[in-house]
Structures are given as C-alpha cells and as structure tokens.
Amino acid sequence: MRAVATLAALSSALLLATGCGVTRGAQSNDMTMLIPNSPGGGYDQTGRAAIAVMENDDITGGSFEVTNVIGAGGSVAMTRLMNAEGDERTMMTAGLGVVGSLYSFGAPYKLDDATPLAQLIEDQEGVLVPADSPYQSIEDLVTAWQDDPSSIVVGGGSSPGGPDHLFPMQLATAVGIDARDVRYVVYDGGGPLTSALLGSKIDVGFSGVGEFTGQLESGELRLLAVSGEERLKGEGISDAPTLTESGIDLVFTNWRGVFAPPGISDERRDELIAMLEEMHETPEWQQALEDNGWIDEFKTGDDFTTFLQEQDERVATTLEELDLL
Amino acid sequence: MDSLNLLMDGFGSILTPQNLLFAAIGVLLGTFVGVLPGIGPAMAVALLLPVTYGLDPIPAFIMFAGIYYGGMYGGSTTAILLNTPGESASVMTALEGNLMAKVGRASQALATAAIGSFIAGTIGTMLVVFFAPALASVAVELGAPSYFALMVLAMVSVTSVLGGSPLRGFIALFLGLTIGLVGLDLNTGQTRLSFDQPLLAGRIDIVVVAVAIFALGEAFWVAAHLRRSPVRVIPVGQPWLSGTDLKRSWGPWLRGTAFGFPFGALPAGGAEIPTFLSYVTEKKLAVRRGNDEFGRGAIEGVAGPEAANNASAAGTFVPLLALGLPVTATSAVMLAALQGYGIEPGPSLMTDQPDLVWALLASLLLGNLLLLVLNLPLAPVWAKLLRIPRPQLYAGILFFATLGAYATNLQAFDLFLLLVLGLLGLMMRRFAIPVLPLILGVILGPLMELKLREAMAISGGEVSALWSEPLAVVIYVIVALAIIAPLVLRTVRPAPAAVAVDEGIAVDRSDEEEKVR
Numbered sequence: 017m018r019a020v021a022t023l024a025a026l027s028s029a030l031l032l033a034t035g036c037g038v039t040r041g042a043q044s045n046d047m048t049m050l051i052p053n054s055p056g057g058g059y060d061q062t063g064r065a066a067i068a069v070m071e072n073d074d075i076t077g078g079s080f081e082v083t084n085v086i087g088a089g090g091s092v093a094m095t096r097l098m099n100a101e102g103d104e105r106t107m108m109t110a111g112l113g114v115v116g117s118l119y120s121f122g123a124p125y126k127l128d129d130a131t132p133l134a135q136l137i138e139d140q141e142g143v144l145v146p147a148d149s150p151y152q153s154i155e156d157l158v159t160a161w162q163d164d165p166s167s168i169v170v171g172g173g174s175s176p177g178g179p180d181h182l183f184p185m186q187l188a189t190a191v192g193i194d195a196r197d198v199r200y201v202v203y204d205g206g207g208p209l210t211s212a213l214l215g216s217k218i219d220v221g222f223s224g225v226g227e228f229t230g231q232l233e234s235g236e237l238r239l240l241a242v243s244g245e246e247r248l249k250g251e252g253i254s255d256a257p258t259l260t261e262s263g264i265d266l267v268f269t270n271w272r273g274v275f276a277p278p279g280i281s282d283e284r285r286d287e288l289i290a291m292l293e294e295m296h297e298t299p300e301w302q303q304a305l306e307d308n309g310w311i312d313e314f315k316t317g318d319d320f321t322t323f324l325q326e327q328d329e330r331v332a333t334t335l336e337e338l339d340l341l
Numbered sequence: 342m343d344s345l346n347l348l349m350d351g352f353g354s355i356l357t358p359q360n361l362l363f364a365a366i367g368v369l370l371g372t373f374v375g376v377l378p379g380i381g382p383a384m385a386v387a388l389l390l391p392v393t394y395g396l397d398p399i400p401a402f403i404m405f406a407g408i409y410y411g412g413m414y415g416g417s418t419t420a421i422l423l424n425t426p427g428e429s430a431s432v433m434t435a436l437e438g439n440l441m442a443k444v445g446r447a448s449q450a451l452a453t454a455a456i457g458s459f460i461a462g463t464i465g466t467m468l469v470v471f472f473a474p475a476l477a478s479v480a481v482e483l484g485a486p487s488y489f490a491l492m493v494l495a496m497v498s499v500t501s502v503l504g505g506s507p508l509r510g511f512i513a514l515f516l517g518l519t520i521g522l523v524g525l526d527l528n529t530g531q532t533r534l535s536f537d538q539p540l541l542a543g544r545i546d547i548v549v550v551a552v553a554i555f556a557l558g559e560a561f562w563v564a565a566h567l568r569r570s571p572v573r574v575i576p577v578g579q580p581w582l583s584g585t586d587l588k589r590s591w592g593p594w595l596r597g598t599a600f601g602f603p604f605g606a607l608p609a610g611g612a613e614i615p616t617f618l619s620y621v622t623e624k625k626l627a628v629r630r631g632n633d634e635f636g637r638g639a640i641e642g643v644a645g646p647e648a649a650n651n652a653s654a655a656g657t658f659v660p661l662l663a664l665g666l667p668v669t670a671t672s673a674v675m676l677a678a679l680q681g682y683g684i685e686p687g688p689s690l691m692t693d694q695p696d697l698v699w700a701l702l703a704s705l706l707l708g709n710l711l712l713l714v715l716n717l718p719l720a721p722v723w724a725k726l727l728r729i730p731r732p733q734l735y736a737g738i739l740f741f742a743t744l745g746a747y748a749t750n751l752q753a754f755d756l757f758l759l760l761v762l763g764l765l766g767l768m769m770r771r772f773a774i775p776v777l778p779l780i781l782g783v784i785l786g787p788l789m790e791l792k793l794r795e796a797m798a799i800s801g802g803e804v805s806a807l808w809s810e811p812l813a814v815v816i817y818v819i820v821a822l823a824i825i826a827p828l829v830l831r832t833v834r835p836a837p838a839a840v841a842v843d844e845g846i847a848v849d850r851s852d853e854e855e856k857v858r
Contacts, residue, residue: 169801210664215482
C-alpha cells in the first residue's frame, strides 16, 4: 500500500504545484480533505467518492485538494485536524478505526472534540471460515467457542482497537465468553488474512466482507454471518444471516463520516452539513454506495454527535475489558 | 504442452507493429520514471498506470508490461549509479553495483542487471505459465512456522556479512534491529521507542533508512574529505560486457533465479530474503574460488541479487493470478491494474478468461525482451552520468535522495530522520562499522518478529509449533548443518589462510586510498 500512498503523495504534490499557478482570491471556495490512511484504503475510498460527487455537481463552488496523512492509525491526521482550529476550509474523513487508534496511541482528544459533520456510510463485517471448516453455521461456531474459548483461533486484519479486533471481542462478550480468553491473531490487512484462511492456519476470520467477494463466490471461503442489521447481496453472501437473526444480540458496523476542525462558526458548520446533505441526495452518491457495497446510513449534527459518544464508550469498554486501556 | 500452445496463441494476439510500439513506449516511460531516486517499481507503475486506461485491453497490457519491467530496471539503475535504492528489493543491488560504478564499471553493472533481469524474468514468467495453479495451492499451506524458519536461515547467514571485526558487525546489526523496533507493535497496539511522537509511531520506512545510510552517509563522508583529496575522475572503462564478465554472470543469474522465484510465489515471501541469500551465496562462492573482489565491486554481487529480485517479481504472479492475493506493494498496484482491465484474479481466472491471461503472460515476456533491446545500448549513456565532477555529483545525489525520502510520505519529519540517520551513516564510516548488517537488521528484524509472534499466537504459546511444518524442519536441518559443518571441517583440517574480505576492511581501504591521494 505504501506504493499507492507514495503515488498519491506525488500526484497531490503535482496538483499542489499546478494549483499554485491559479490565482486564489479571498473568496475561493477550494477546500482540503484530510484522509487518515493510504490511498486505496477504506477512508480514502469513502472520502474520494464524496469529493468526486461534490466536485461534479459543484456543491461547494470550488475544488478539493486531498491530503493523505498516514501514520499511527489516523492519530497523526487527527492531530493535524485539531491543530487547524477555526479553519473553515478543511475537513477530514474518519471512522471507527480512528476512534480505537486515538485510544491505542494515547491521543489527548476524541473524535467528537473536533466538529462532527455527518456520518456517510456503514460497512458490515463478516464471520469467515475456510471451505473445509467443520463449522457450517454461526451456531456451530458459537457452540464450539463457548465450550472451549481457547480451541478457536481468531484472525483479523486490524491491530487492537481496530474494527476487525473489536468485532470478535464484542461478539465473544455477547455470547458469554470472556473477551480476554479470545485468541486473536493480527494480520497486516485483508491479503495476509485471506492466505491464512485459505491455508486453514486460523479457524475463523473477522473482516469487512467487501475484500473477500472473489473467494466467497468461488466457494473457497464460507461466510457464516454478517454483523449489520440486514443481510447483504451477492453470490455466496446473501445466504449469510445477520447475527440478530441467529439469536445473538449484537449489531456491529464499521462506519465512516466527515469532520471539521474544532472552533469553526456555527454558520459554517451548518453550511458544511447542508453541502453534505445535498451530496447525499444525488444519484451519483447512491451509485457510489451501490458500487462499493456500502450501506446508506447518513446522520448529521446532534444525532451524529450522540452516535459518536456511544461509539467511543463502546470502544473504551471493550478495550478496558481486555485490559488494553 | 497445452500451456505452450495457449501461450503461442497469446503471442499471436499481441504481435502487431502497433503493439510493439506501445511496448517500446511503455519500457521507455517506465525506465525514465523508475530512474528517479526514491521511486521504486511499485510507484513507477502506479504513476504511469492511468496512461494505459484509454487503450483496449491488449495494447494496455503490453504497455503496462513495458512500464512494469522498465520501472523495475529504472530502480536498479539509480541503486547502481547513485547508491539510492528505491525499494528494499534493490538494496542488495546497490551494494556491489555502486562499488562497481565507482571503479568505472557502471556500464557492466547496468548490463549485467539488464540481462539478469531478462533471464530471470523470462524463466520466472515461463514457470508461472506452467505451474501457477499447482504452486498456489502448495504455497498457502505454508504458515508462520515455515516463514520463521526461513528468517532464521537468513539471520544465520547474516553472520557471514558481519565483516572482519565481529564486534563492529554486531554493533551494526543491533543498531539495525533497534531501528526496526521503532513504532507500533501490531499485536498489542502499543508503541515502542517512539518517545510519544505520533510521527515515530508508524514504522520508519526502510527506504528512508537505506537512502540515509547509503547515499547521505556517503555524501557526507565525501564532503568531509573533499578538500583534502584532489578530484578523482572515475575511469571511463569499456562500455560493454566482456567475455569474462559474461562468464562470471551466468552462474549468479541462474542461482538468483532459483532463489527468487519460490520466494515470490509464497504469499509472504517478498524479494528481500532471496536477494540477500543470493548475495551471501555469491560472496561465499567467490571467497571459495579465491576471488576477493566482493566489497570492491564484484559483478556477481549485482548479477545474482538482480536476477533474484526479478524472478521473485515474476513469482508474485502465482498468488496474484491463481488466488487473487497481492503479496507485495508492486503486486497490489498490479491487482488494481488488472481489475481496471476487467480481469478478476482468483481461482477461476484461468478457466474464465484464458485469452486475457495468456495475452497478459505473452505481454510480460515481450515487455521483458524489449527492455533488454532498448536498455542495453543505453547502459553506457547512463554510466556517463558519473563523470559529473564530484561536488556537483554529490550535491545532485543529496538533492535526489532528499526528494525521494520526502516523496515517500510527504512528511517533513522524514527529512529530519534522513538527516539523523545520514549522520549515523557518516559516523559508521568514520569508525569502520559495516553498514550492511544494519540494513539487514532493519529489514529482517521486524519480519522475523512478526512471523514468530504469529506462530506463537496461533499455537497459544506452544513452542513446538515452530517445527510443526515439514518445510520448517528441513530448513532447521540445513541451518544446523551450516553451523556445524564448518566447525567439523575446522577440526578435521587446519583453517585456510584468511581470505575473507569484508565491508569493514573495504571501507578502511578506500579510506586509505583517499588519504593517499
């Protein structure tokens, strides 16, 4: 991924260079979008999709410059956003992974210390097993797991505090297993996790469903359950029940949204929210949701802030249960 | 020979004058972008990919293959000429390659790199053609224990590059291992040695370390001695490979290919370990033959690692095409490219879209051939770059090294790191501490830790898991033999007179040469 990051860095440098040739008046509506991970990653895809729609329909009346600020699971980008206090021309894409990273890296602020604007999307996590796994259903897996938590080796593509780590921990708690007994193996993203699953090195994988569509279609991996409120579409995917359907009281979703720096005026905040609302209504955005398999879960203002506080608390509780805080 | 016929069909569909032109453009573009310091093949491909999007699938493949090979070769060019490797896989090439360049053998280094790339790439691609599906299913069976065993093998062979003074060698190795520890621990989410700096919490980029230690350290060293030494003109030398060079390169090319391809085909293999193993092997073989040129620019030290690098790159097509698994940065970019052309890599690819796959493989072979045809004559031209007077040359190297380090993350902090590590490089040269063990520590340390902890996490701390896979056992036996055999031999017959030439002594020597001048 670094290569792609570098590419984006270079191309944004190029864009910057060309941008300098344009005279920028005081009334320029051009904005900056900070992305807390490398190009091609989840935040990048969501942030860039939103920008593409806003630029196409000329919603902000200007163009966007995208800056990928890589490091410390988003904490570096968050620091930059917090330092841009009062800057009305900057936004950042962030989500659940950043919430966890801010804890892991001991950052002195939370996401809702910035100015939350809108949640854009939701992404479901899946419970995946290799084709030759003895577990045919989520019930099989949970029963075996409850019998002997240490007999099941769990893998995920994110480090502690990230979505792929929080999901199995919360699932364990929901079915009465002490999260500290979960044997979680960290993989560096979806690729290594896939090869561990294909080689049956681990018993079960927890990760975003989108990265495994190929293997699910060909039947090399089996999806036991999805984490959201509704089933997903697709070959090898639509058969998988939600956790609640299977009698497990847990809805877990990865989500992403847009934030502004702290200390901007209320008028500007409302203006930015209105722009995002306009973006959300366009057919192009609906198309982007469909193309990427994202769930349309849009909330703004106080709803979003309340949601953030809940999320923050849940992450903190899970990490505390694991003695990671 | 079904595969062969299908491959011929593939060639049939791509060989038109127009396509050859696209391939040539791709190779040139790829070389020119790849040659910029700090830009490795992954980035060169990523940067130039959009150029191919307007084309039909077949011309797009061909141009893409050209860009890919051009980018790889361009990266080696800067490693050899300017000592600034663009990615960890060309670190080994920089080592002897740059030394060759300094004694006026840059053309030979570039030529052996080009031919080695061609041979390794061709053999590698042919192996993909015939064995991809079979290899892929074997490769996923190998888990963390086998990878860890491979790392142990690599670590044990590090001792052979520690140099004449083991103390200095180990200082360098442990410095490298320490640098490799900096940053986030993936398993616990805790940061190590980051001093509460969020910018240190991510790992330190190996490219920044290599460029700082190699290029900056060297430039500082030269600058520190510039006034005292008269301008040294790098001898021009002859532009072509001599018969002797060719004879010396054959073995390394083939051995490098044999090291590189299997590692590339493994889902967690990469090019670092095989290039390193190839270097160490060539060095040992050279010593055994009584050739003490290693450390002063031995052609084997370029031919072997360069072939290993390219064979490994070809090998990455095995998991990529057969499983849809990108295993290196370059193959992640490639996966995006293939999806852009409407190819969905994965287990059903070979049966669903055979025409496209065979056309792609044929394109890769063609791109590889054109690289050789276009770049071999260019080698002497590139080599002339080194005739720039030293102050200007090193100023240029400093400029490009800085640009390269900055371009990696667009982080001003990386420039600070570059400077600090560059000063470390200068100090290491001052105190004759070899730089190679440091670089290897930075590369191998984190890989080894990752695999050990993965194996331990899966087994629940059961140490016996480390030899639970057959390949792991075989490797440990090899390691044991490699350690015991010399001891046994030493008791059986007296040790031969010291022949080892090492980096430490080499640095000393060039040092003295400078003083003499």
